[in-house]
Amino acid sequence: MADTENHDTDDGVLDRILASGEARAFSVFGRAQALHGDATDSNSDGEQLEREERRALRRVGGLSTELDDVTEVEYRQLRLENVVLIGVYPQGSVDEAENSLRELSALAETAGAVVLDGLLQRRPHPDPSTYLGRGKAEELRDIVRTLNADTVIADTELAPSQRRALEDVVKVKVIDRTAVILDIFSQHAQSREGKAQVELAQLEYLLPRLRGWGESMSRQAGGQVGGAGAGMGSRGPGETKIELDRRRIHTRMARLRKQIKAFAPAREAKRANRSRFAVPSVAIVGYTNAGKSSLLNRVTQAGVLVENALFATLDSTTRRTRTEDGREFTFSDTVGFVRNLPHQLVEAFRSTLEEVSYADLVVHVVDAAHPDPASQITTVHDVIGDVGARDIPEIIVFNKADLIDDDQRLLLRGLAPNAVFASARTGDGIAELLKEIERMLPHPPVDVALLVPYDRGDIISMLHRRGEVTNIDYRDDGTYVEASVSEEIAAQVTEFAVST
Incomplete structure (x- = not known):
């Protein structure tokens, strides 16, 4: 998939997709009617109608990408993939399924696809063979053919056998949610470490999904196939093409793991340096596109990249700033989370996410305008738990507060009574957030009283930067300072210590 540009300005594609919309039911060629509609035929048997339509495919409204000008695609010399989204949901969870499909639509557009339609089927469990069931898979084939789609994306992680079976029925490429997320990560990773982590996750995903077509993947090297004149000692069963690919993937994965491990000392050195100078750290976490950057x-x-797209940030960014009372601390931006985050990515990005586990405070950013903020909060807390940061103090920030009304604020306050409402776009609430950060940051543990000669202004400057100055008095013989500092700094200034 290729990168897309923003096609709309005020009413962007992503905003339209994530906005809640009416879902209208349908089946191929107009034979099915609304599954949950209020209007019913008084002459029909309702129970039989329910049985017929129980598992009918259901269109989710608002999931069709609209290009302003098709010449834009021609100009860029790109052919965007035309995709149809599919999902399965049990009875009673249609709203959650629609929100999930809208999120998948946003992911697909971020990866560079044009979303033609979104379809849901109600059934207790996905079909173990073709995900939708054989009959509905054939209906999906007709829909794909009618819309001229070239890719089907399932809103879950498909088993290799499910993907192959569904692909054989619909006759176009079938991928799943995990593949889309991996594709976005591969497009956006910038640092050497980020690129290596993405490639490792992609290979872990690909390995069990290698598929042979015809004889090309089963042909064996060695024997006469090894080439004319190969000679004695080269004949034998050899390796099939698919076995060779698996071995190459295993070799590459081992090399990548070694490469990622080699990046660890540099990260630990930076972290140790911050710790040595007692600089508290704050990690920004949150759902993707919540506004962390x-x-x-x-x-x-x-000056971090800000884009109205999912996973615009993949590499951790750390910056220094100060509290009102002059204490330095670091702010670290991290990769956004998403529901059903592939476990390969949790493992591969552990080095990026470990900034969270070493933080003194977590600022959890939530999109206040999202239709389901509660599920976003749950998803982020699950991932925080996975990286061992569940016990770190947390501030919840409802960002984009300029887009919500008072009733929505009341509902969000019920989710997090102590949360801060802010808008990174307008600046509202940022001062309140900084005060809350200042209040919750750990205070230096050692209290000192010093009399510093006037020619040692560097000591006073260091106390302001790396400690918490509580009292200062300019005397005839020097500057008297009371401050709270770390143990390391207290050891450096013992020669200036005086009794209080």
Whole structure:
């Protein structure tokens, strides 16, 4: 998939997709009617109608990408993939399924696809063979053919056998949610470490899904196939093409793991340096596209890429800033989370996410305008638990507060009574957030009283930067300072210590 540009300005594609919309039911060629509609035929048997339509495919409204000008695609010399989204949901969870499919639509567009339609089927469990069931898979084939789609994306992680079976029925490429997320990560990773982590996750995903077509993947090297004149000692069963690919993938994965491990000392050295100088750290976490990078830019003027797209940030960014009382601390932006985050990515990005586990405070950014913020909060807390950061103090920030009304604020306050409402775009609430950060940051553990000669202004400057100055008095013989500092700094200034 290729990168897309923003096609709309005020009413962007992503906003339209994530906005809640009416879902209208349908089946191929107009034979099915609304599954949950209020209007019913008074002459029909309702129970039989329910049985017929129980598992009918259901269209989710608002999932069709609209290009302003098709010449844009021609100009860029790109052919965007035309995709149809599919999902399965049990009875009673249609709203959650529609929100999930809208999120998948946003992911697909971020990866560079044009979403033609979104279809849901109600059934207790996905079909173990073709995910939708054989009959509905054939209906999906007709829909794909009618819409001229070239890819089907399932809103879950498909088993290799399910993907192959569904692909054989619909006759176009079938991928799943995990593949889309991996594709986005591969497009956006910038650092050497980020690229290596993405490639490792992709290979872990690909390995069990290698598929042979015809004889090309089963042909064996060695014997006469090894080439004319191969000679004695080269004949034998050899390796099939698919076995060779598996071995090459295993070799590459081992090399990548070694490469990622080699990056660890540099990260640990930076972290140890911050710890040595007692600089508290704050990690920004949150759902993807919640506005974490915008918040970091607003607070620190970091200049981090901000884009209305999912997973615009993949590499951790750390910046220094100060509290009102002059204490330094670091702000770290991290990769956004998403529901059903592939476990390969949790493992591969553990080095990025471990910034969270070493933080003194977590700022959890939530999109206040999202239709289901509660599930976003749950998803982020699950991932925080996976990286061992569940016990770190947390501030919940409802970002994009300028887009909600008072009733929505009341509902969000019920989810997190002590949360801060802010807008990284307008700056509202940022001062309140900084005060809350200042209140919750750990205070230096050692209290000192010093009389510093006037020619040692560097000591006073260091106390302001790396400690918490509580009292200062300019005397005839020097500057008297009372401050709270770390043990390391207290050891450096013992020669200036006086009794209080």
